[in-house]
Amino acid sequence: MNVIEISSLKKSYGQDFTLADVNLNVESGKIFALLGPNGAGKTTLVKLMLNLIKADHGQVLINNTASNLAQSRMGLAFLPEKFNFFPFYTVRGVLEFFGSMKGLEKATLKQQIDDAMTELNILELQNRKLQTLSKGQIQRTGLASLLIGDNKLLILDEPFSGLDPIGMRDLKDILKKQRELGKTIFLNSHVLSEMEQICDDVAILNKGEILFSGSLQTILNKGESLEDYFYHLVSPNREIR
Amino acid sequence: MNIKINAQYTALIKDTILKELRSKTLIFIFIATTLLILLGHSLLKMYMQSNPDSGVALISGSNSLSLMFSIINFWSLVIAGIFGISSVRSDFQEKIIYQYLTFPISRFQYMTCRILGSWFLVFTYYLYSYLLSALLFSLASKTIVLHWNHLLSIALMAIYTFLVIIISFIYSLFAEKIPSFLLLFATIAIISFSTNTMRVLEFGEYLKDLNFFKMIGLIVYLIFPRINYVSELASAVMFNEKIQLNLTLESLHLLLTSSFLIFFTNIVIKKKDF
Numbered sequence: 001m002n003v004i005e006i007s008s009l010k011k012s013y014g015q016d017f018t019l020a021d022v023n024l025n026v027e028s029g030k031i032f033a034l035l036g037p038n039g040a041g042k043t044t045l046v047k048l049m050l051n052l053i054k055a056d057h058g059q060v061l062i063n064n065t066a067s068n069l070a071q072s073r074m075g076l077a078f079l080p081e082k083f084n085f086f087p088f089y090t091v092r093g094v095l096e097f098f099g100s101m102k103g104l105e106k107a108t109l110k111q112q113i114d115d116a117m118t119e120l121n122i123l124e125l126q127n128r129k130l131q132t133l134s135k136g137q138i139q140r141t142g143l144a145s146l147l148i149g150d151n152k153l154l155i156l157d158e159p160f161s162g163l164d165p166i167g168m169r170d171l172k173d174i175l176k177k178q179r180e181l182g183k184t185i186f187l188n189s190h191v192l193s194e195m196e197q198i199c200d201d202v203a204i205l206n207k208g209e210i211l212f213s214g215s216l217q218t219i220l221n222k223g224e225s226l227e228d229y230f231y232h233l234v235s236p237n238r239e240i241r
Numbered sequence: 242m243n244i245k246i247n248a249q250y251t252a253l254i255k256d257t258i259l260k261e262l263r264s265k266t267l268i269f270i271f272i273a274t275t276l277l278i279l280l281g282h283s284l285l286k287m288y289m290q291s292n293p294d295s296g297v298a299l300i301s302g303s304n305s306l307s308l309m310f311s312i313i314n315f316w317s318l319v320i321a322g323i324f325g326i327s328s329v330r331s332d333f334q335e336k337i338i339y340q341y342l343t344f345p346i347s348r349f350q351y352m353t354c355r356i357l358g359s360w361f362l363v364f365t366y367y368l369y370s371y372l373l374s375a376l377l378f379s380l381a382s383k384t385i386v387l388h389w390n391h392l393l394s395i396a397l398m399a400i401y402t403f404l405v406i407i408i409s410f411i412y413s414l415f416a417e418k419i420p421s422f423l424l425l426f427a428t429i430a431i432i433s434f435s436t437n438t439m440r441v442l443e444f445g446e447y448l449k450d451l452n453f454f455k456m457i458g459l460i461v462y463l464i465f466p467r468i469n470y471v472s473e474l475a476s477a478v479m480f481n482e483k484i485q486l487n488l489t490l491e492s493l494h495l496l497l498t499s500s501f502l503i504f505f506t507n508i509v510i511k512k513k514d515f
Binding site: 047050051052053054070071073074076077078080082084085086088097098100101102103 | 248249251252253256259260263335336337339340342343344345346347350512514515
């Protein structure tokens, strides 16, 4: 079953196509990585999925619901590259707000917040205001927000950027655990080494076009690493040293 | 999955209030208004001690309230503009807008909560300032300066500030804080100018001697809510003054143009790329 279905999606800014006729499906219960160099159109695609921008043509369905409808975002959690929220909120306050926006009951919300903070190792920060936290601690708060609510689909934009090695390891463990719980994870990244370790399916986007979409295993079966395959596909005229 | 819509509305309105409550401008205006009211109270008390006649007391109490009413109305307009603009602009500036719009809420819901939260704060400021003035001026003049018709006046000012917030909200979707603020005051000035010019004309005279400026004035007069009428009416009701207005026609016009303004704002926010 597909959680995300993207068909004939086009978006242009001025005369250049940022996305040209993109078709993509993301299967339920898998970790899916959208890979591409800078300027490939990855962020535009994520924004279209989240209805933050409007497509010129085509459609995005999230759980069979058009992405321009609020219902499509039920059971969806999004983590931007740099999580940010108003600095006067405490860590617990942010998570309470996110839970309220997802319509959680108070008792359920309290339990979920405690569990999420324990998992992210930020329980001792719960009463600290965001303005007093380090970047890494704020990002962990953002990660904890993904665990609030009955989310079936997690969308993370460049999740590994700015994380230290421990943070990276923790994030990979959390994502794997969420997959085991049956959740679908959509990652937008260009950190290929990390992606190769955790993702099931990949799509490679370059200059607004999908160059490859399929399982990671298909690539590995060709005897190439994800990095080499990506490099060949995106820069076919360059040789690997 | 069922989402509790009311819980979302409450959380988002509360979030707007918490955010705007930290506004330095609000804190400054709140303190300045309180000091001004206390100063007014002391001056009135001194005046009453030197003129203990009861007739003078009633007039002085009402006059002081009248002056305060004008000041409070002006500050409410300023705060409504600031909050209407900053309720959205700060979401852009802090790059938090993405978080809000990826919740399972419609953009209309986001807009409504931001507007209602801002309006709640402005109205609370208005009520606080007005009631404090009325209480202290009543004590100083030893007469009751608060009357039932004041409630109607307060309700009218609530409508006025609500409309100002909506206009500010639209501008803030496209412009930075200061340009939005200037645009808001330009809009209010144009609405005021056009209504004051057109109100003296008979319906048949609207198209007579039509030039560019008159045409702009006529368009503004017809399609914008005549918000200055609302504040004029609020003053007239408060001080039992007469005002030349066709209330049925103006109410209908206000209802239609305000509905159109909300409808237009919804279209704008729905179509906007973030």
